Each structure stands twice: as C-alpha cells, then as structure tokens.
Amino acid sequence: MWVMSMKRIPEEKIEEIRSATDIVSLIGEYVQLTKRGRNWFGLCPFHEENSPSFSVSGDKQMFHCFGCGAGGNAITFVMDVENVPFTEAVAKLGSRTGVEVEVPESGEQGRESMPPQHRRLLEAHTFAAEFYQHLLLNTVEGEEALEYLTGRGFTPEAIERFGVGYSLGNSDSLARLLARKGFSEEEMAEAGLVIVPEHGGKPFDRFRNRIMFPLHDPNGRTVGFSGRVIQKADNEPKYLNSPETPIFNKGEILYNYHNARLAARKSGNVILFEGFMDVISADLAGIQSGVAIMGTALSDKHLALLGRITRQVVICTDGDDAGWEAARRFSRLFKSGRTDATVAVIPDGMDPDDYIRKYGGGQFREQVIGQPHTLLSFAMMYAKRGKNLNNENDILQYIHEVLAELAGNTTPVERDLYLNQLSRETGVSAEALTAQFRKAEARQVRTDTRHEDRQDRQGDQRPKPGPKVRNTPVSRAERILLSHLLRDGAVFAGIRDSEEGNPFFHDEYTAIYVNLAGFYEEYGEPDVHRFAETLQDPDLRRIVMETVMSELSEEHVGEEVQDCLRHIRKYRIEMEIREKLQQSREAEKLHDHLRALELSKQIIELKKSLSAV
Numbered sequence: 001m002w003v004m005s006m007k008r009i010p011e012e013k014i015e016e017i018r019s020a021t022d023i024v025s026l027i028g029e030y031v032q033l034t035k036r037g038r039n040w041f042g043l044c045p046f047h048e049e050n051s052p053s054f055s056v057s058g059d060k061q062m063f064h065c066f067g068c069g070a071g072g073n074a075i076t077f078v079m080d081v082e083n084v085p086f087t088e089a090v091a092k093l094g095s096r097t098g099v100e101v102e103v104p105e106s107g108e109q110g111r112e113s114m115p116p117q118h119r120r121l122l123e124a125h126t127f128a129a130e131f132y133q134h135l136l137l138n139t140v141e142g143e144e145a146l147e148y149l150t151g152r153g154f155t156p157e158a159i160e161r162f163g164v165g166y167s168l169g170n171s172d173s174l175a176r177l178l179a180r181k182g183f184s185e186e187e188m189a190e191a192g193l194v195i196v197p198e199h200g201g202k203p204f205d206r207f208r209n210r211i212m213f214p215l216h217d218p219n220g221r222t223v224g225f226s227g228r229v230i231q232k233a234d235n236e237p238k239y240l241n242s243p244e245t246p247i248f249n250k251g252e253i254l255y256n257y258h259n260a261r262l263a264a265r266k267s268g269n270v271i272l273f274e275g276f277m278d279v280i281s282a283d284l285a286g287i288q289s290g291v292a293i294m295g296t297a298l299s300d301k302h303l304a305l306l307g308r309i310t311r312q313v314v315i316c317t318d319g320d321d322a323g324w325e326a327a328r329r330f331s332r333l334f335k336s337g338r339t340d341a342t343v344a345v346i347p348d349g350m351d352p353d354d355y356i357r358k359y360g361g362g363q364f365r366e367q368v369i370g371q372p373h374t375l376l377s378f379a380m381m382y383a384k385r386g387k388n389l390n391n392e393n394d395i396l397q398y399i400h401e402v403l404a405e406l407a408g409n410t411t412p413v414e415r416d417l418y419l420n421q422l423s424r425e426t427g428v429s430a431e432a433l434t435a436q437f438r439k440a441e442a443r444q445v446r447t448d449t450r451h452e453d454r455q456d457r458q459g460d461q462r463p464k465p466g467p468k469v470r471n472t473p474v475s476r477a478e479r480i481l482l483s484h485l486l487r488d489g490a491v492f493a494g495i496r497d498s499e500e501g502n503p504f505f506h507d508e509y510t511a512i513y514v515n516l517a518g519f520y521e522e523y524g525e526p527d528v529h530r531f532a533e534t535l536q537d538p539d540l541r542r543i544v545m546e547t548v549m550s551e552l553s554e555e556h557v558g559e560e561v562q563d564c565l566r567h568i569r570k571y572r573i574e575m576e577i578r579e580k581l582q583q584s585r586e587a588e589k590l591h592d593h594l595r596a597l598e599l600s601k602q603i604i605e606l607k608k609s610l611s612a613v
Contacts, residue, residue, distance in 0.1 A: 020097040071545030132165025169209035220258035224248035250294035263288035269312040278352040285361025319346035342372035477567035
C-alpha cells in the first residue's frame with residue numbers, strides 16, 4: 001500500500017513542496033511557538049502537557065517532542081495533526097505553497113488507509129448527500145423545505161457550504177438508488193441510511209420528508225446525517241440522527257469542525273454550541289469558528305479535537321435552565337486542561353438562534369460572544385441563580401459555594417477581585433470572607449493530599465500521555481541498529497543478505513524493518529524524510545524520527561552494528577529459554593515427563609548457544 005501511495009505524486013513534486021514549505025510557519029498555524037536560541041518551542045499538539053517540550057528547527061526543517069517522542073518534517077506533521085494519509089498531506093501543502101499537485105478524485109482522497117468496507121460506507125454517504133441536496137435545490141418536492149430554510153435566513157451560499165438537503169417522503173427512494181449503484185442491503189443497513197426489516201420485507205429509507213444536515217468527520221468526509229422535520233407531528237421526533245456505525249460515533253465528532261479549524265486560526269478561538277442549528281445561525285451572523293456536540297456529553301476526544309486548533313474556547317449554550325446546566329458541565333471539563341475557556345451567557349432564556357433572529361448578528365457578536373465571562377465569574381453567576389440574597393440561608397449557601405470554587409483555583413489577584421465582588425453582593429466584609437476562604441482552601445489542600453496519598457498506596461491507574469518508551473538494554477540496541485540501517489544502505493544490505501533474517505525482537509522495530517526493505521528496493525538510497533512519509537502508522541513514524549535524532553559514531557560503524565546484533569541475539573535466546581522453562585514447569589504439573597525431558601534438552605542446547613554469542 002505504501003508504494004502505491006508514493007507513486008501517485010511524482011518525486012520531484014514532493015521534493016519541491018517539501019523544500020518550499022517553511023516548517024516553522026506551518027507549525028505556527030497550529031502551535032503557539034516561542035524562539036529560544038536557534039529553535040522554536042511550544043506545547044506539543046500530540047499529547048497533553050503544561051511545559052513546552054515541542055521543538056521546531058528551521059535549519060533542519062524538522063520537529064521533535066522531547067515529551068512524547070513525536071517527530072518528523074512538514075509532510076509528516078500534516079499527516080499526524082490532520083490525521084490524513086500521505087497524498088492528502090502533500091496536496092494540502094501543495095495548495096499552501098502554490099505548487100499544483102494532481103490528487104485522487106474527490107471522494108477518494110484520504111481513504112487509502114481505510115478498510116474497504118469503511119470506504120464503501122463513505123461512498124454511500126457521499127452519494128446520499130449529493131442526492132439530498134439535488135432534491136432540495138432542483139425539484140418540486142424540495143420547494144417547501146427550501147422556502148422554510150430561506151425564511152430562516154439560509155442563503156444559497158450557506159446551503160452549499162453546509163451541504164443541506166432534503167429527503168423525499170417516499171419510503172424507498174434512496175434505497176432503490178443505492179441498489180442501482182451496486183450497494184447491497186447489508187451495506188445500506190450498516191451505513192444507517194436504510195432499514196432492512198428483520199423478518200423480510202422491502203428495505204426502506206431511514207430519513208423521509210426531512211431537511212437533511214450532513215455530519216462530517218474531522219477531515220470533512222460525510223459520515224452521518226441529522227434530519228429535521230418541517231412541521232412536527234405528535235408521534236415523531238423533531239430531529240432524527242444517524243445511528244452509530246463503523247464510521248460514525250457522535251462522541252468523536254464535532255459538527256462543523258472541518259470548517260471551524262480554518263476560521264479558528266484567524267479568530268483565535270472556537271465557539272462551542274449545543275446544536276448544529278446554532279452553528280449555522282452563528283455562521284450566517286459572521287461567526288465561522290462555531291462547532292457543536294451531537295446530542296451527547298462533551299468527551300475527552302472532543303476536548304482533544306478542540307485542543308488541536310485553539311487555546312481558547314468560548315462556551316455558548318442556551319439561556320434556559322438546561323443550557324445553564326450544560327454550560328456548567330462543559331466549563332468543569334476545561335479547568336485542568338491546556339485549553340482555556342470562557343462562557344458567553346445569553347439573556348432571557350433564549351437560545352443563540354432565537355437571539356440572532358431577534359437582535360441581529362452584530363449584537364450577538366459584540367454583546368454575547370464578544371463579552372464572555374471567565375470560568376470563575378460564570379461559576380459565581382451559576383451559584384447565584386435561584387437564590388434570594390435577602391435571605392440569610394441563601395446568602396450563607398451562596399458564600400459557601402463560591403468559596404469552594406475559589407479554593408485552589410485562583411491567583412492572589414483573582415482571589416481579591418472575586419472576594420470583593422462577593423462582599424458587595426452579600427454585605428459581608430472582605431476580611432471575614434478572606435478568613436473563611438483560608439479555611440476553605442486549607443480543607444481543599446487536605447482533601448487533595450489525602451487523594452494523592454490514596455493514589456500512591458493504590459497505584460495511580462490513570463493513563464499517562466504519550467506512547468510507552470522502551471528503555472531496556474535490548475531496546476537501546478534495537479534503536480542504535482535501526483539508526484544505522486536508516487542512514488546507511490550498505491549496512492542494511494549486509495544484514496538483509498546475511499543469514500540473520502529479521503534482526504529485531506520487538507514488533508514495532510520488525511514492522512519498520514519490513515517497510516524499510518521495501519523502501520530500499522524501490523529507491524535504493526537512504527532518505528529518512530521520504531521513508532517516514534511512506535509509513536501509515538504515526539507511532540512507527542515517531543520511532544523512526546526519534547531514532548535518527550540520536551548521535552552515532554561515524555568511525556566504528558561495523559563494530560557498533562555487530563555489538564547491537566549480539567545484544568539482540570542474546571536477548572532472543574534468553575526469552576526463548578524463559579518460555580521453555582515455563583513450558584517445562586507446566587509439563588511437570590501435568591505429569592508429562594517425556595515432554596518435560598525434551599524441553600530440558602532444548603534448554604541445555606539454548607544455553608550452549610547463548611554462551612557462544
């Protein structure tokens with residue numbers, strides 16, 4: 001597969017694009033970089049961290065993270081950060097640098113690493129999206145839906161940008177067309193576009209007589225739909241969404257993310273809404289960096305997606321009670337992350353769409369989005385809701401809730417600011433509030449200490465960021481050996497043509513060795529940049545780039561290679577001995593004495609071979 005992907009674009013084009021791309025400028029669009037000496041540093045986009053360990057070298061045109069080991073060049077950076085295959089990464093950089101590149105036709109780009117059945121599901125969704133939009137814009141049946149959208153302020157440009165369409169009231173119009181396109185009933189059902197009755201009967205469309213909103217993955221590919229009725233009947237939901245499928249998981253998708261990530265680099269923030277109609281209304285009002293969750297909780301994967309494109313999220317939920325609760329849940333998730341958040345509050349219980357329709361996009365941009373509240377300020381507003389500050393019990397409860405929020409979460413300046421505000425609201429002196437705050441903070445410290453002690457006793461089972469890095473003697477030998485093989489084709493040829501076979505023990509190094517064999521067969525000469533670009537697996541690319549950044553002896557290559565090979569051979573034999581010892585013990589437990597005797601002989605021979613290495 002990797003050879004096919006490399007052949008799609010001529011080598012001279014790839015080199016031209018690689019040379020024309022300034023990696024510092026490119027990565028600066030994703031990561032805030034600060035120059036230190038000759039290199040630039042920032043927070044790694046591939047793992048969560050608080051101190052910058054991500055380095056970019058303009059001289060070498062490479063990047064490297066000392067925290068998680070990520071590394072590479074401009075092309076591999078785009079592959080990893082955008083989660084796209086090689087050809088699409090080259091095409092993106094080609095358009096950025098003004099170098100024209102012929103890429104696969106629309107609908108194929110970015111799919112080459114997918115399983116065939118997933119590609120079929122994407123093809124079905126792409127066809128369905130085109131069919132739905134055709135019905136909306138070009139048929140008599142779609143006129144009512146088009147009039148409704150126009151009355152809601154939808155422009156032709158917005159309809160096209162968001163891919164809005166219409167599904168017919170006929171029960172099987174899409175099913176029949178998909179069948180003509182060669183899709184089986186199983187494929188249509190797996191895509192979630194068609195329902196096949198369990199006990200026989202004619203397949204029928206899942207979406208009927210609805211305005212259709214395509215749902216896209218982070219790369220902009222249609223993976224699902226949300227259908228809205230024009231006039232709601234009592235027995236049907238207002239919105240009907242695609243079911244979970246192999247290509248659609250609403251916990252991993254943010255509506256409009258593929259468009260918002262570009263706009264966010266200009267605006268400096270992303271607006272997080274509850275529903276996609278709010279995103280579209282905001283877009284019509286000139287705010288193009290909006291995204292929305294798909295009727296689910298805000299997940300870690302959602303937060304990771306947001307962290308890729310922005311350091312600042314503005315939470316904007318509905319102004320009713322449910323909206324306040326949602327904003328509260330969202331805001332709590334941003335407290336300990338590297339992405340900062342604020343909360344835009346909509347008055348009078350309105351939702352963003354209603355507010356824009358009543359007051360206009362300009363006022364929404366300036367008065368709501370343009371004046372968000374800090375998380376602490378919003379927490380105070382939330383605590384104050386529903387309380388009567390003329391009532392002593394409500395005052396005490398309000399103070400208790402606010403101090404619990406401030407404890408452990410504020411700088412001295414913030415503490416004074418919010419305690420003075422609390423004093424003005426409640427009539428309690430700032431001195432008394434400060435004394436009470438110190439007690440609340442002391443309780444928080446004791447709670448945190450007990451929590452940490454309990455984790456120390458039980459073992460902290462939380463996942464750590466970044467891949468596991470092997471640092472055993474054999475893994476160091478594998479790393480040094482791989483570094484020589486990547487830099488010197490003659491060394492690789494010597495090992496390949498020997499009786500050694502695959503010299504590595506661990507699976508990841510074996511996978512790299514197999515790919516490297518194919519690379520040398522295709523290109524003949526070592527080229528680490530080009531080789532890294534052929535690897536589909538980002539973890540393998542990471543190992544390759546981390547390996548080549550290590551210093552090597554240029555004078556004693558042969559001796560160093562042989563020493564590494566001896567280390568790996570010894571380790572392989574030691575592991576085989578350990579395995580056979582375990583098998584021998586199990587044979588003895590089962591009273592299989594012949595098997596145990598045979599294994600003992602094998603262990604003796606292995607120990608002899610070990611001493612000869």
